[in-house]
Amino acid sequence: MLGGSIAGLMAARVLSDQARRVVVFERDEMPSVPVPVPVPVPVPRSPVAP
Structure with missing residues (x-):
């Protein structure tokens, strides 16, 4: 994930449901x-x- 903005952190959170x-x-x-x-x-x- 690139970017630690609020959108980037939210995308990382959603991805963490599917990724190790x-x-x-x-x-x-x-x-x-x-x-x-x-x-x-x-x-x-x-x-x-x-």
């Missing part, structure tokens, strides 16, 4: 320190929604 071993290859290196998750931007409520 699944290997995922990722192009980018894992960061040595955790990357902070960005704070989500607040979305204003719609005046139409209750």
Whole structure:
């Protein structure tokens, strides 16, 4: 399996049901320190929604 994106990981999971071993290859290196998750931007409520 090529690619460690969410789609690649989901495809690897499905393939693991049929294969003895699944290997995922990722192009980018894992960061040595955790990357902070960005704070989500607040979305204003719609005046139409209750």
